[in-house]
Amino acid sequence: MTPGYRVTANASLRERTTFGVPARAPWLIEVDDAAALDEVLALPQVLEGDTLVIGGGSNLLFAGDAPGAVIAMATHDLRILSDDGGHALVRADAGVAWHPLVMWTLEQGLCGLENLALIPGTAGASPIQNIGAYGTEVGEFIQVVEALDRQHGTRVRLDRGACAFAYRDSVFKHDPDRYLVTAIEFRLPRTPALRLDYAGIRDELAAMGIATPTARDVGAAVIRIRQRKLPDPAVVGNAGSFFKNPIVSQAQADALLVDYPTLPVFRGDAAHNRKLSAAWMIEACGWKGHRDGDAGVSDAHALVLVNHGEATGAQLLALARKIADSVRARFGVAIEPEPKIIGASW
Secondary structure: OEOOEEEEEEEEOHHHOOOOOOOEEEEEEEEOOHHHHHHHHOOHHHHOOOOEEEOOOOOEEEOOOOOOOEEEEOOOOEEEEEEOOOEEEEEEEOOOEHHHHHHHHHHOOOOOOHHHOOOOOEHHHHHHHOOEEOOEEHHHOEEEEEEEEOOOOEEEEEEHHHHOOEOOEOHHHHOOOOEEEEEEEEEEEOOOOOOOOOOOHHHHHHHOOOOOOOHHHHHHHHHHHHHHHOOOOOOOEEEEEOEOOOEEEHHHHHHHHHHOOOOOEEEOOOOOEEEEOHHHHHHHOOOOOOEEOOEEEOOOOOOEEEEOOOOOHHHHHHHHHHHHHHHHHHHOOOOOEOOEEEOOOO
16 A cells, blocks of 8 residues: 555446446545645556546446546545634545535534535535535635646645636536645634525424524534435435526526426526526426336436436436436426536536
8 A cells, every 4th residue: 555545456436426336447546645646646547548536426427437547535634724703714625525524514613504414425526516505505615725736737726716616617617637626625604694595494494493593403404304305325326416407598587487487497697597497397397206227316306316226327327318308398498417427428
């Protein structure tokens, strides 16, 4: 074993993704120390082909084997860097598991991430997708992303503006081979500004008998909602929401509401556009609970594709394409996947 990393040849990736589909990598390199990355990136196994960096594998669909080496960040340091009484600066290594990170911040009396509880994956993956749920996006609380700039061979610190966060988007998605995220710094308040007006959070708190909630109460409510609506990846393979909510012009949204007045429509990323509910459209097309062999759609949430046991990534991708085609045919709206697809294109 080399200090800072471990190399495995012809490695199975089935247990490395929450979909649990069969896939292999010619080389799996687990990195325990970010300082070893320069040596890792100089390995012949890495230089000889395409390299994929993974965290918890909760935003990946392997429709085939990995084309080259897979680097798994396994760094786990989590600590408060500074605290002025109003806000604290929290630093998390890329390999820190996301949900335990959220719970840890709440235990420290810090707020902001409670609506993002129970999302699978790692801290290092969170800025790439700009993960979001229940009216909150992680980019709002990120102050700095530390990364290795593979293009220039330098360590960089990108502030929130340089990260170019947008809906399920960031500079890291637009230039996926350039930055290897090593750590995140979050600026979190101690005084909560709770977001309760999204997807039944107030109703859940009422059911819990809580009239004046704390951030920890909101986190608990989100966990209850997610556990009820979303299948546990440890029980049935899935990557959470498979499709992004599409953003369309206000004119297109208004036209759709004439024919489909119950279609949920939200403000988009600008005043002139609107975000539509992909789940509503998918369910309206009859896909909720559908199954093609072991590839299926959750009967609890139409956005969630599931592996009932032995589905391949290719079979799940084929089902996803059929769903998207039906939504386009009925509503004239294109929906796109959230997970990164390996071994095929969308």
